[in-house]
Amino acid sequence: EAQVTQNPRYLITVTGKKLTVTCSQNMNHEYMSWYRQDPGLGLRQIYYSMNVEVTDKGDVPEGYKVSRKEKRNFPLILESPSPNQTSLYFCASSLQGRYTEAFFGQGTRLTVV
Amino acid sequence: ELKVEQNPLFLSMQEGKNYTIYCNYSTTSDRLYWYRQDPGKSLESLFVLLSNGAVKQEGRLMASLDTKARLSTLHITAAVHDLSATYFCAVDNKGGSEKLVFGKGTKLTVNP
DSSP states (O other), X not given: OOXXXXXXXXEEEOTTOOEEEEEEESSOOSEEEEEEEETTTEEEEEEEEEETTEEEEOXXXXXXXXXOSSSSBOOEEESSOOGGGOEEXXXXXXXXXXXXXXXXXXXXXXXXX | OOXXXXXXXXXXXXXXXXXXXXXXXXXXXSOEEEEEEOTTSOEEEEEEEOSTTOEEEETTEEEEEEXXXXXXXXXXXXXXXXXXXXXXXXXXXXXXXXXXXXXXXXXXXXXX
């Protein structure tokens, strides 16, 4: 089954403790991206990647890192999480970023206390 | 900077009625996407609009794109309860980058 898989689905952590949210897709998609969703703000793009070893900032990249060492994986790293990073995070992939629909993962609800 | 505005943000309608959700954007683009999100769920792609004048229909939903007016519409015909969800439009940031900018979403509630 074609899918985008995020882990974990739920995470509560403390300020400053490094964490990684994994994202994997099995559709051989080139384009992957991370979004955060906050009430009243909609979805905002954090980082995106057009292919292996090619990443770029979205609209809200501060406090986040990403890597794309393999086509299927695109982990989101929070080196030193802060409470303002409490949010619902979505990973998405698409065959070609600009011309095709994106497939979204199930989301990761992160709480930083 | 690309900005995307959706109107209305909240919409409560009766079953059987028609309504339109609007998506305006601020800079030139000819690629626009509509997504649906059910409560507590992920986003599901509805439509991909890739040129001026594009129109796509799926069931009771029809989306169109007017790139000259920088406007897309999502028209709901004879609404049913199952259409209750939040609808997002997203616009490609044309001009080199692959950024995608989402509107804030329209929460649609269809009442019996």
